Amino acid sequence: MYSSIKRWASPLWLASTLASSRVMAVPLNGTNSTAADIPRRVKEILSNMTFLEKLAQTRNYGGQLQADLSYDRDAFETFNLGNGGGSISFGTRGLPAYRATEIISSLIEELLEKDKHGIPIINVADSVNGITLGNGTLFPASISMGQSWNIDLFSKAVDVMSAENRAIGIHWVLSPELDLAREPRYGRVGEMYGEDWYHVSEFGTAYVDHMQAKDEKGFVRVATCMKHWVYGSGLAGINEAPIPGGLNDFWNVYAAPYIAVFKNSDPLSLMPSYSSYDHVPMHSDVQLTRDVIREDLKFDGLIISDWAGITQLHTTQFTASDMEVAGIQSLNITIDHEIGPPAYSGMEALTNLSSNQAIADRVTEAARRMLYLKFITRTFEQPVPDLTKVNSTLRSDTHQEVNLNMTRESMVLLKNDGILPLSESAREHIAVIGPMADVINPGHYAGSDYTFGSTILDGVRKIAGEVSHAKGCYRTNYTNFEELRDEAIAAAKDSKVAILALGAASVTLDSKNPYDRTDGEGYDHADLDFPGPQVDLLKAIVETGTPVIVVASGGQVFTMEYAAANASAIVHTWLQGELGGEVLAEILTGETNPSAKLSVSIPRLSSAIPIYYNYLPMERKVPAQMDYDWQFPLINRVARYPFGFGLSYTTFSVSDIDVANKDISIGDHVALSLVLTNTGDRKGKEVVQVYFRQAYPAIERPVKNLVRFSKVELDSGESTTIDFTIPVSELGYYVNGERRVDPDTYSFFVGTSSDDDDLSTLTVTVSE
Numbered sequence: 001m002y003s004s005i006k007r008w009a010s011p012l013w014l015a016s017t018l019a020s021s022r023v024m025a026v027p028l029n030g031t032n033s034t035a036a037d038i039p040r041r042v043k044e045i046l047s048n049m050t051f052l053e054k055l056a057q058t059r060n061y062g063g064q065l066q067a068d069l070s071y072d073r074d075a076f077e078t079f080n081l082g083n084g085g086g087s088i089s090f091g092t093r094g095l096p097a098y099r100a101t102e103i104i105s106s107l108i109e110e111l112l113e114k115d116k117h118g119i120p121i122i123n124v125a126d127s128v129n130g131i132t133l134g135n136g137t138l139f140p141a142s143i144s145m146g147q148s149w150n151i152d153l154f155s156k157a158v159d160v161m162s163a164e165n166r167a168i169g170i171h172w173v174l175s176p177e178l179d180l181a182r183e184p185r186y187g188r189v190g191e192m193y194g195e196d197w198y199h200v201s202e203f204g205t206a207y208v209d210h211m212q213a214k215d216e217k218g219f220v221r222v223a224t225c226m227k228h229w230v231y232g233s234g235l236a237g238i239n240e241a242p243i244p245g246g247l248n249d250f251w252n253v254y255a256a257p258y259i260a261v262f263k264n265s266d267p268l269s270l271m272p273s274y275s276s277y278d279h280v281p282m283h284s285d286v287q288l289t290r291d292v293i294r295e296d297l298k299f300d301g302l303i304i305s306d307w308a309g310i311t312q313l314h315t316t317q318f319t320a321s322d323m324e325v326a327g328i329q330s331l332n333i334t335i336d337h338e339i340g341p342p343a344y345s346g347m348e349a350l351t352n353l354s355s356n357q358a359i360a361d362r363v364t365e366a367a368r369r370m371l372y373l374k375f376i377t378r379t380f381e382q383p384v385p386d387l388t389k390v391n392s393t394l395r396s397d398t399h400q401e402v403n404l405n406m407t408r409e410s411m412v413l414l415k416n417d418g419i420l421p422l423s424e425s426a427r428e429h430i431a432v433i434g435p436m437a438d439v440i441n442p443g444h445y446a447g448s449d450y451t452f453g454s455t456i457l458d459g460v461r462k463i464a465g466e467v468s469h470a471k472g473c474y475r476t477n478y479t480n481f482e483e484l485r486d487e488a489i490a491a492a493k494d495s496k497v498a499i500l501a502l503g504a505a506s507v508t509l510d511s512k513n514p515y516d517r518t519d520g521e522g523y524d525h526a527d528l529d530f531p532g533p534q535v536d537l538l539k540a541i542v543e544t545g546t547p548v549i550v551v552a553s554g555g556q557v558f559t560m561e562y563a564a565a566n567a568s569a570i571v572h573t574w575l576q577g578e579l580g581g582e583v584l585a586e587i588l589t590g591e592t593n594p595s596a597k598l599s600v601s602i603p604r605l606s607s608a609i610p611i612y613y614n615y616l617p618m619e620r621k622v623p624a625q626m627d628y629d630w631q632f633p634l635i636n637r638v639a640r641y642p643f644g645f646g647l648s649y650t651t652f653s654v655s656d657i658d659v660a661n662k663d664i665s666i667g668d669h670v671a672l673s674l675v676l677t678n679t680g681d682r683k684g685k686e687v688v689q690v691y692f693r694q695a696y697p698a699i700e701r702p703v704k705n706l707v708r709f710s711k712v713e714l715d716s717g718e719s720t721t722i723d724f725t726i727p728v729s730e731l732g733y734y735v736n737g738e739r740r741v742d743p744d745t746y747s748f749f750v751g752t753s754s755d756d757d758d759l760s761t762l763t764v765t766v767s768e
């Protein structure tokens with residue numbers, strides 16, 4: 001039925017080869033138009049498109065390239081039926097960037113030549129810690145960058161990611177992830193920035209602003225996608241604890257970072273989550289997806305399904321009796337674009353419904369949003385990248401320097417009994433032990449984990465006189481444990497200090513080495529201890545009497561009671577990028593002074609969760625009388641290491657905390673100032689944090705809410721004044737979807753972590 005559609009090929013295409021991709025789609029109104037012209041340009045094209053052509057804009061041609069760079073020509077031909085298409089994706093992660101870009105560019109050009117409206121397909125990919133191809137700059141994962149609390153530095157990292165994505169022809173990325181890492185058992189914490197909505201929204205805003213990098217005419221470099229609207233979590237097993245999952249939880253917690261980024265910035269797309277919220281799948285939720293997004297938040301950008309998110313309405317959530325119903329449900333809630341398996345496509349299932357006016361109208365609207373996205377990213381003007389610039393853009397010296405700066409601020413020093421920085425004599429002979437010592441652990445969405453980069457072992461080799469290396473155990477099982485452990489004990493006994501690298505592998509999705517990963521998407525944690533025999537290994541090494549530095553690696557928190565009590569030092573490196581090993585070595589020697597702070601709380605026990613700092617008062621109510629000792633850990637849930645915590649080799653003090661006016665009205669702002677002093681003997685960076693709490697809100701509200709933070713570098717002995725301006729309107733919250741700000745007493749807590757002992761309090765009264 002599609003064969004009658006006229007295909008044509010320009011002489012330019014016939015003459016072109018894989019290496020010369022210079023075809024330019026002709027913009028409708030010259031190359032000098034601005035973003036303000038886009039709606040008109042979209043309208044002109046739409047008026048000429050058939051139902052099937054518009055429907056084709058809702059479809060993605062995903063997972064193109066295999067590991068050997070081949071692709072399925074038959075599948076490509078089937079896709080390319082003459083109606084055009086919405087988006088295309090590379091496929092396998094970690095492919096050589098130049099070749100993959102060359103091949104996909106040729107497919108994009110081939111599709112463009114056959115599109116009678118001259119509509120190019122847009123290339124879309126994930127971008128968590130860099131591009132998804134090899135050869136790019138491999139940054140630490142989001143959870144690691146979240147620990148930096150350094151928005152300026154993060155912005156530079158995103159500038160690099162944006163430039164590298166555009167260089168390989170990616171005009172649209174499926175990031176940032178604005179979900180809150182409140183559930184430490186979730187395997188995707190590595191993709192998130194942290195547990196606090198304000199902290200996450202600051203990172204999310206910077207990601208959107210810098211990835212999109214608007215030019216003076218309003219065009220963006222690479223469109224973003226906020227996801228996954230919304231990811232929730234249940235609250236486990238606490239007497240009298242609140243029941244999460246209602247409207248107030250939705251507006252004040254899970255949706256809060258999204259709402260803030262909508263307010264602060266201009267994201268171009270949004271992805272609903274796989275989850276259901278209060279039993280309704282987010283891919284078919286009329287109220288929480290369509291009405292909230294389109295009517296309450298007035299977002300007119302594109303909504304893209306998660307991979308197979310529409311399919312699952314039929315196959316997993318069972319709220320759609322077939323794929324047509326699934327397609328209608330998703331279309332009805334204004335999902336505009338689908339990624340997922342071609343064989344189970346909800347949008348494809350609507351092929352014969354052109355006579356249904358409601359569906360036809362919605363398909364037109366969906367195509368309008370896709371065309372807008374293509375115009376604003378200049379995909380019409382530049383459907384494929386300049387292949388001569390790919391190699392020189394990726395991993396340029398500047399990009400590597402930004403990565404180095406970011407990596408230096410993304411590892412958290414959790415404990416230090418004074419052993420760090422290592423003395424010259426300690427460096428004479430170091431044992432490097434553990435199943436994470438000789439791997440790069442980049443996270444599930446990294447472009448690559450095996451072509452370049454430095455491991456912990458590589459890093460220590462650069463700073464030690466002599467190194468003894470022993471694996472100590474396998475990551476997840478006891479095979480040959482005694483033998484491996486005894487080798488490690490011997491190595492430790494011979495050395496001045498033992499670096500013990502423990503953790504969970506979260507390697508690239510397409511890693512050649514996937515066998516014992518326990519972290520990442522689809523790898524959730526029933527237990528938060530170091531996996532397998534690793535704690536037994538730790539105990540054996542501690543018992544040698546050689547001082548032990550535990551280096552944790554993984555996109556997750558670990559319970560580390562034994563290490564907290566018995567190791568000399570602990571560094572959590574999270575998911576290092578390619579520079580993780582050498583930066584760890586800099587931290588060990590003191591060349592880099594650690595400045596990262598936890599963006600997630602670390603619990604004492606796997607069962608004593610949730611442990612996020614911004615809990616509701618009733619979540620941690622301690623009963624007057626404790627009948628059983630074994631209840632103690634759960635009811636007295638204090639974090640082992642709290643949100644906002646992280647050590648430095650210098651010390652800081654916060655003093656002279658004051659507000660300009662303690663009696664203000666609702667329209668005013670709180671003008672807060674303090675003095676930060678570096679009281680130690682070396683240069684360092686500190687993150688000053690401001691939290692607040694309202695005395696008597698209309699609904700139960702968290703005991704603390706982060707509202708500002710600032711990272712400052714000071715020389716030894718140096719002081720600086722830091723000012724924060726906080727409009728009272730930011731102290732509000734939602735009740736049943738309605739925003740309110742109350743006249744009341746507000747406490748502000750100022751200091752260097754979320755722990756009460758690190759905070760000073762002052763009070764402000766707000767009247768009508």
Ligand SMILES: *[C@@H]1O[C@H](CO)[C@@H](O)[C@H](O)[C@H]1NC(C)=O
Pocket residue numbers: 028029037
């Ligand atoms: C280009 O757009 C402007 C409005 O932005 C319009 O006045 C003009 O006629 C258009 N030119 C063409 C060739 O379509």
Ligand SMILES: *[C@@H]1O[C@H](CO)[C@@H](O)[C@H](O)[C@H]1NC(C)=O
Pocket residue numbers: 030031032
């Ligand atoms: C774009 O503007 C420049 C000057 O600003 C002009 O020289 C050029 O002809 C214009 N191009 C088109 C296609 O309008």
Ligand SMILES: *[C@@H]1O[C@H](CO)[C@@H](O)[C@H](O)[C@H]1NC(C)=O
Pocket residue numbers: 044045048117
């Ligand atoms: C619409 O299609 C007609 C006929 O194919 C063509 O002449 C015209 O230029 C098209 N307009 C747009 C905006 O593509």
Ligand SMILES: *[C@@H]1O[C@H](CO)[C@@H](O)[C@H](O)[C@H]1NC(C)=O
Pocket residue numbers: 095096097134135391451
């Ligand atoms: C890209 O990576 C491959 C290995 O995957 C390597 O052989 C090639 O030299 C790299 N190219 C560039 C330009 O760095």
Ligand SMILES: *[C@@H]1O[C@H](CO)[C@@H](O)[C@H](O)[C@H]1NC(C)=O
Pocket residue numbers: 286328329332333
């Ligand atoms: C579409 O949305 C309306 C609410 O606007 C709802 O009443 C209707 O049931 C929905 N239809 C489908 C098929 O989901």
Ligand SMILES: *[C@@H]1O[C@H](CO)[C@@H](O)[C@H](O)[C@H]1NC(C)=O
Pocket residue numbers: 348349350351352
């Ligand atoms: C559309 O109708 C044709 C002809 O009846 C049928 O072969 C095809 O399977 C239908 N497509 C869908 C997606 O239902």
Ligand SMILES: *[C@@H]1O[C@H](CO)[C@@H](O)[C@H](O)[C@H]1NC(C)=O
Pocket residue numbers: 096098387388389391
């Ligand atoms: C880019 O680097 C690859 C090796 O990774 C090489 O094969 C290719 O020719 C280079 N392309 C250009 C345009 O320099």
Ligand SMILES: *[C@@H]1O[C@H](CO)[C@@H](O)[C@H](O)[C@H]1NC(C)=O
Pocket residue numbers: 156398401402405
């Ligand atoms: C890296 O950090 C250093 C020290 O703060 C700074 O001088 C340099 O400009 C940074 N490099 C880049 C590329 O941002």
Ligand SMILES: *[C@@H]1O[C@H](CO)[C@@H](O)[C@H](O)[C@H]1NC(C)=O
Pocket residue numbers: 474475476477478479515516
């Ligand atoms: C233990 O893990 C290692 C590394 O993943 C693997 O090679 C070995 O087969 C595993 N042993 C068992 C009994 O599964």
Ligand SMILES: *[C@@H]1O[C@H](CO)[C@@H](O)[C@H](O)[C@H]1NC(C)=O
Pocket residue numbers: 561562563565566
């Ligand atoms: C620290 O080590 C000692 C001796 O091995 C052990 O008894 C103690 O339980 C350890 N502390 C923790 C908190 O595990």
